[in-house]
Amino acid sequence: MQNVTTRVKVPDTAAKGDIIEIKTLAYHPMVSGQGKDASGHTIPREIINTFTCQYNGKEVFRAKLEPAIASNPLLGFYIKVDAGGTFDFTWIDDDGSVYKNSASITVT
Amino acid sequence: MKRSEMLVVTGVGGAAMLASAAWPGRAWATPDEARAYIASTLGPGTPVEGKVTLEVPDIAENGANVPVTITVDSPMTESAYVKTILLVADGNPNPGVARFDLSPANGKASIECRIRLAQTENVIAIAQLNDGSLWSATKHVKVTIGGCGG
Numbered sequence: 001m002q003n004v005t006t007r008v009k010v011p012d013t014a015a016k017g018d019i020i021e022i023k024t025l026a027y028h029p030m031v032s033g034q035g036k037d038a039s040g041h042t043i044p045r046e047i048i049n050t051f052t053c054q055y056n057g058k059e060v061f062r063a064k065l066e067p068a069i070a071s072n073p074l075l076g077f078y079i080k081v082d083a084g085g086t087f088d089f090t091w092i093d094d095d096g097s098v099y100k101n102s103a104s105i106t107v108t
Numbered sequence: 109m110k111r112s113e114m115l116v117v118t119g120v121g122g123a124a125m126l127a128s129a130a131w132p133g134r135a136w137a138t139p140d141e142a143r144a145y146i147a148s149t150l151g152p153g154t155p156v157e158g159k160v161t162l163e164v165p166d167i168a169e170n171g172a173n174v175p176v177t178i179t180v181d182s183p184m185t186e187s188a189y190v191k192t193i194l195l196v197a198d199g200n201p202n203p204g205v206a207r208f209d210l211s212p213a214n215g216k217a218s219i220e221c222r223i224r225l226a227q228t229e230n231v232i233a234i235a236q237l238n239d240g241s242l243w244s245a246t247k248h249v250k251v252t253i254g255g256c257g258g
Contacts, residue, residue, distance in 0.1 A: 019215035023220070034226075055213065058213070060211065060214065061209070061210065061214065062209040063206055063207070063209075064206065064208075066202065066204040066205055066206060067201075067224070068197055068202070068204070068206075068224045068225075069205065069206055069221060069223060069224070070172060070173040070174070070222035070223055070224050072222075073222070074222050075219070075221055076218075076219065077208075077214065077218070077219050077220070078214050078215050078216040078217075078218055079213060079214060079215065080212075080213060080215030080216075
């Protein structure tokens, strides 16, 4: 799908051992496959079916999403930080498109 | 009749009407199908009510966007952590909503998301711990306008 953008909210800094909250959002209609167009034809499903979060290259969270997730899927979750570095976020679309975002954190 | 009660009554009727208009002849998932889905995804154990806190509004005016927070009481250490959280809605066209894979790296087992509910139905969260045990919480949500057509 074209023109899908994403947003992530990660604290800039944290203390070693802190449990931080991460929120992510993808602007995507999450077409459920249940709706019909004006002429009565089913509108084919197209959703983001997978989301992953990697922390310094290691996967720390994975979500498998179904059509019952609302449009513009928001996900909030927690990560325990032990070192500064990078979070890499990936969203995978039914059509094979992959959307990415990242954020860095300084741990003191 | 109190205003809140009236909202509930019209809500149920409204959702049913919308549902029949949007999905003529549509077969909805049933609680049995939801149980079968849970068993096929997490294995045969029977979830025990407990450890899981499910925050969902009692009444969702718009079923297209219902906020959900699931929190599991777990220390999230190497010896005791939540492996998987499964979110299910037993009156949607399909019972599965989402599956979340966790590990001790999360520190805290809590997930926030937004879901679609087609009608008044039960939302169920099941947590599978690293010892294989299954825990659950169920909440009945009244839906005013169903939301799976998007």
